[in-house]
Amino acid sequence: MPQHVRIGTRASTLALTQTGHVADALAAHGDLDVETVRVRTDGDRLTGSLATLGGTGVFVTALRDALLDGRCDVAVHSLKDLPTGDADGLVIAAVPVREDPRDALCARDGLTLAGLPDGARVGTGSPRRAAQLLRARPDLDVVDIRGNVDTRLGRVAGSATGPGDLDAVVLARAGLARIGRLEAVTELFDADVMLPAPGQGALAVETRATGLTTDLATPLAGALAALDHRPTRVAVLAERALLARLEAGCAAPVGALATLDGDALTLEAVVVRTDGSAALRQRRSTTLGGTPAEDALAARALGATVADDLLAIGAADLADLGHAR
Numbered sequence: 001m002p003q004h005v006r007i008g009t010r011a012s013t014l015a016l017t018q019t020g021h022v023a024d025a026l027a028a029h030g031d032l033d034v035e036t037v038r039v040r041t042d043g044d045r046l047t048g049s050l051a052t053l054g055g056t057g058v059f060v061t062a063l064r065d066a067l068l069d070g071r072c073d074v075a076v077h078s079l080k081d082l083p084t085g086d087a088d089g090l091v092i093a094a095v096p097v098r099e100d101p102r103d104a105l106c107a108r109d110g111l112t113l114a115g116l117p118d119g120a121r122v123g124t125g126s127p128r129r130a131a132q133l134l135r136a137r138p139d140l141d142v143v144d145i146r147g148n149v150d151t152r153l154g155r156v157a158g159s160a161t162g163p164g165d166l167d168a169v170v171l172a173r174a175g176l177a178r179i180g181r182l183e184a185v186t187e188l189f190d191a192d193v194m195l196p197a198p199g200q201g202a203l204a205v206e207t208r209a210t211g212l213t214t215d216l217a218t219p220l221a222g223a224l225a226a227l228d229h230r231p232t233r234v235a236v237l238a239e240r241a242l243l244a245r246l247e248a249g250c251a252a253p254v255g256a257l258a259t260l261d262g263d264a265l266t267l268e269a270v271v272v273r274t275d276g277s278a279a280l281r282q283r284r285s286t287t288l289g290g291t292p293a294e295d296a297l298a299a300r301a302l303g304a305t306v307a308d309d310l311l312a313i314g315a316a317d318l319a320d321l322g323h324a325r
Contacts, residue, residue, distance in 0.1 A: 002033040003219045008063050008072030011038040012148055017178050018203055019076040022227070025096065026074075030223030037072045039063050064090060067208055073220065075206045078175075079199035079236055084244035087206075093221075094205040095236060097229040099174035101201030101257060103129060103194050105187040106176075107168035108157045112187040113137060120167040123155055127274060129170045131253035132194040134276025149175060153184055170194075174201035195255025195270050198239035202232055231260040234288060234299040238267045241303025246271075246310070252319045256306075258299070263289040265299060267306050271315040278318055282309040 005026070009019035016036070023034045039062050063075040064087055079095065105113055113136060116122070123145040124130055130142045143166060145152055152171060157164035168186075176182050205224060235258035248254045248271075256269040266285040273279070286302045288295045315321060 002031045004033045004035065005074065005220050006035045006037045006072040008037045008039050008066045008075040010059065010063070011040065014149060014175050014179055015076070015078075018078070021178070022076050022096065022203060022205055025227050026220070026223040029226040030219035032219055032223060037066065039066045039072070039075075064206070067206065073207065074224075077204045077206060079202040079204040080197045082199070082204055082240075084240050089209055090206050091209040092204045093207040093224040094227040095229060095233040096203050096205070096227050098232040098235070099177055099201040100188075101196045102173050102191075103170055103189045103196055103200075104173040104176060104185040105168055105170055105189065106153055106156060106184040107186045108164070110186050111168065113189075113193070116140070116167055121165070123152060123166045123169040126170075126197070128197055128253045128255055128272070129194065131272035131274050131276050132255065132270075132279075133170065135272055135279055136193055136276075138276055145169065149179060149181060153181070172196070172200055191257055191268060195257050195268065198243045198254070198256045199236045202236050230292070230295075234258070234265055234295050235260055237296055237299040238265060238303040238306075239269075241300040242267065242269055242307045243303075245304045245307035246315065246321050248319070248321050252321055254319065256303075258302075260288070263287050265302060267302050269306050269310060271310055271319050271321075273318045280310055280313055280315050280318060282306050282313075284309070 007019055007023055009015050019036060023036065026032055027034055059081045060077060063077065066072045067075050068089055107116060118139050119141055121141045121143055122133060123143045125144060125146050133140055133142055149171060152169045155164050155166045156169055157167060173185065173188060176185060238258040239256040242256050243254060246254060253272040253274055256267065258265060258267040264285050265288055268283040270279055270281045284302060284306050286298050288298055
């Protein structure tokens with residue numbers, strides 16, 4: 001008889017699509033009967049910028065509460081939304097293979113960043129994206145926006161949903177790919193222009209720690225182990241360790257991207273002044289190849305080291321970082 005598994009998710013189109021992919025993958029790896037449980041979060045109810053709402057954790061708390069009180073067995077998060085601190089009683093049991101983590105420009109008339117007119121209005125809800133946009137194009141008028149993907153795309157002039165009030169918006173390519181909207185992309189930003197948010201493009205499948213450790217032979221435990229992707233897990237561990245060391249919240253313009261090539265894990269990170277007038281960038285590598293626990297320690301150490309490098313050259317003077325020296 002299949003094991004019944006309830007998967008908690010936000011109710012947005014993107015969240016439901018991501019959760020559907022995870023549900024299908026888990027079912028393919030184990031004898032599971034999967035049920036989706038929709039959970040409404042503060043981030044879905046409230047308006048305003050993420051900084052004023054208290055950060056990306058507004059999308060997470062309600063899902064974690066549903067896990068802890070037994071309304072669901074696993075929860076699916078966009079990994080970049082997870083606070084860097086550990087959650088009591090919970091564990092990230094699987095990090096599936098990552099989508100392309102780059103940011104994407106979705107502009108009117110097929111324009112690229114270089115082709116946007118002087119003073120073009122570009123929408124984003126991310127201080128990280130805003131700062132890097134202004135670093136590349138100081139003349140832009142960067143507009144703070146909220147809303148789901150379709151709402152944001154609908155604000156681009158000449159879009160199918162209306163005349164729009166913006167020349168472009170910047171969104172994560174991963175989200176556009178997952179909901180089948182890549183046709184809206186007019187340019188993908190390379191790392192030298194815009195580094196993504198730590199964890200961007202990756203998903204986190206979270207469970208109760210007791211439920212996972214007390215019976216490792218369940219179909220769910222086996223499916224979670226099969227779904228976990230080592231290169232993605234070690235990369236996001238390094239990125240999130242950097243963020244934690246900097247004590248950088250959602251309002252801090254910090255970008256980071258780690259990549260694994262063989263056993264070489266490389267992390268590149270940037271801290272940008274909010275107006276784009278200055279930036280500091282660091283890059284380091286380390287060698288993995290130990291046990292999973294040893295690789296996790298090495299990845300976290302790499303993130304902390306790159307953060308220390310940035311702090312040593314003045315990152316705390318550029319951005320609102322909790323870890324100031």
